[in-house]
Amino acid sequence: GNSVTQMEGPVTLSEEAFLTINCTYTATGYPSLFWYVQYPGEGLQLLLKATKADDKGSNKGFEATYRKETTSFHLEKGSVQVSDSAVYFCALSGGGKLIFGQGTELSVKP
Amino acid sequence: DAGVIQSPRHEVTEMGQEVTLRCKPISGHDYLFWYRQTMMRGLELLIYFNNNVPIDDSGMPEDRFSAKMPNASFSTLKIQPSEPRDSAVYFCASTRGLAVSDTQYFGPGTRLTVL
Numbered sequence: 001g002n003s004v005t006q007m008e009g010p011v012t013l014s015e016e017a018f019l020t021i022n023c024t025y026t027a028t029g030y031p032s033l034f035w036y037v038q039y040p041g042e043g044l045q046l047l048l049k050a051t052k053a054d055d056k057g058s059n060k061g062f063e064a065t066y067r068k069e070t071t072s073f074h075l076e077k078g079s080v081q082v083s084d085s086a087v088y089f090c091a092l093s094g095g096g097k098l099i100f101g102q103g104t105e106l107s108v109k110p
Numbered sequence: 111d112a113g114v115i116q117s118p119r120h121e122v123t124e125m126g127q128e129v130t131l132r133c134k135p136i137s138g139h140d141y142l143f144w145y146r147q148t149m150m151r152g153l154e155l156l157i158y159f160n161n162n163v164p165i166d167d168s169g170m171p172e173d174r175f176s177a178k179m180p181n182a183s184f185s186t187l188k189i190q191p192s193e194p195r196d197s198a199v200y201f202c203a204s205t206r207g208l209a210v211s212d213t214q215y216f217g218p219g220t221r222l223t224v225l
Contacts, residue, residue, distance in 0.1 A: 098155070
């Protein structure tokens with residue numbers, strides 16, 4: 001069946017550091033891929049998405065590229081800020097349903 | 111738009127009690143989803159509705175859980191009787207459709223604690 005695997009957290013970085021959060025998936029067919037972000041005490045918000053191979057999703061300085069050959073959708077940001085501290089979820093869409101990874105907690109220190 | 115509205119935000123109850131969680135989706139959204147988030151199992155889809163009709167309830171853990179959507183602007187998730195292992199954050203989400211261009215919008219969640 002469909003599944004998503006993310007790198008375990010927590011990830012702790014200093015402000016302005018480079019961020020990578022790894023995400024790989026298993027799916028039949030060609031799912032759409034998503035990154036959601038959850039700030040403390042809030043629900044999930046869509047951060048970015050990609051709908052086909054080689055697509056790059058981007059938003060707020062975050063980027064992720066849909067790599068079909070490696071079944072990956074790694075999240076990157078060149079320079080993180082304290083305000084980026086949150087939990088990040090990778091997800092795929094299968095049959096209209098979202099299947100989430102376990103989430104990766106990011107903590108950015110000043 | 112007010113976004114997806116959930117109530118209550120926090121609920122503490124004792125084992126054996128009935129718990130009802132409420133959700134108001136975004137107006138015009140035809141799909142409504144209920145998720146459960148725990149440390150052990152992450153985010154799980156419990157059930158989703160299309161035009162108020164339950165489409166897939168395969169994620170509902172057991173008969174103690176039930177969900178209804180009596181109209182387009184209201185849904186409930188009920189647990190009766192509640193057990194400590196039901197403690198989790200329950201999210202409601204809604205979307206206009208299931209096309210790739212459609213985004214699921216999440217509510218702030220209800221944190222349930224069963225003692």
